[in-house]
Amino acid sequence: MKATAGWALVTAIAPVAWGTNYYVTHQFLPSGYPLYGAAIRALPAGLLLLLLSxxxxxxxxxxxxLVLGILNMSAFFALVYxxxxxxPTTVASTIMATSPVVMMLLAWSLLAERPRVTYLAGAAVGIAGVCLMLLTGTTAVDGRGVLASVAAMLMSxxxxxxxxxxSHEVDVLSSTSWQLIAGGLVLMPFAIALEGPPPTLTTPAIAGFTYVTVVATAIAFASWFAGLRHLPAGTVGLLGLLNPVTGVLLGTTIAAEALTAQQLGGIALALLGIFLGQPAATRLATTARTRADRLLERKGAA
Incomplete structure (x- = not known):
């Protein structure tokens, strides 16, 4: 139980780091260069992890x-960028919040991990919480951005x-570094052909890319893949709901605004959804069901 909780905490590093990524990308990184932005993010992170492994x-x-590098890194980074x-961050994060359901269905078909009732309940509660937390008003939505977010969610x-x-074939650092390097190398020719010369990086942009590369990519993906190795896919997917929670808390902190009652309710539901996806919740549900069955048996015998 302690080991499971420990791996959940390690895995949680990833969505918390990713929750800051939308803000950093939107505020500090050059717009109009999704391919270069993704390549600059992936290659240095992969080389850093390769030095360690x-x-x-x-x-x-x-x-x-190559396959994982395209799905998890190159195409994913470009689409997220x-x-x-x-x-708006709210819309992009809401779309990505549906990933736990997709991961559970894919894990069911590819890994024979049948989703538990608590996982499905956690996904429903968590997604409802994200919608309540983020969709607080009328926002102009770009259809291209929606398609990009949906494609990124499905591919990842x-x-x-x-x-x-x-995951059982190699260690986490090695596989993560290879994916990042492969993804970055795939991106570079497309970036050169479609976006021309690389963007001129200002000091804020360099600082932003440094953060995104080291924290939101190298550390985050190593933590995420470590969690996937030791935890059910449903549990890991629901931990991803910490991504929009982090985004909301970061946004209100930077704007020096207080959380609204709607946002607080959404955060509470999202955290409840995450809890329902943890093995501890399944054990509690099993224990409660067993006690209820015994109580019914005793009443029947009486």
Missing amino acids: RKRPHGTWWWKS LAAQLL SLGYVLAKRW
Whole structure:
């Protein structure tokens, strides 16, 4: 139980870091360069982790790294970067919050991890909380941004489940570094061909990319894939709801505003959804059901 809780805390580092990424991208990184932005994010992070792991791909991991690199890194980063430029953070985060349901369905079909009732309940409660927390008014929505967010959510959900399926073959740092490097290398030719010369980086942009590369990419993805290795996909997916929670708390803190009652209610529901996805909630539900069955048996015997 302690080990499970420990891995949940490690995994939680990722969505908290990602929750800050939309703000940093929107405020500090150059707009109009989604491919360069994604490549600059992925390659340095992958090289940093490669320095730590000191292992090169071998065997089937040459093509597996490429597949995962495209799903989890190159296409995902580019789409998220584009969505952050086209959509308000609230809308982009709400779309990404549906990822736990997709991950559970994919894990059911690819990993034979049948979603538990508590996981499904957690997803429903958590998504409702995210909607309540974020969708607080009428906001102009760019259809291109919506498509980018949906595509990013679907591709990453598949990539995460495949990464879990293959996680027993190599260590976390190595597989994460290979994915990031493969994703960055795939992006570079497209960035050069479609976006021309790389953007000129100002001091704020350099600081922003440094944060995104080290914290929101290298550390975050290593933590996320470690969680996928040790926890059910449903549990990991629901921990991802910490992403929009972090975004809301960060936004109100920076704006020096107080959380509204609607936002507080949404955060509470999101956290309840996360809790329902933890193994401890399943154990509590099982214990309660067992006690109820025994009580009914005693009443029947009486």
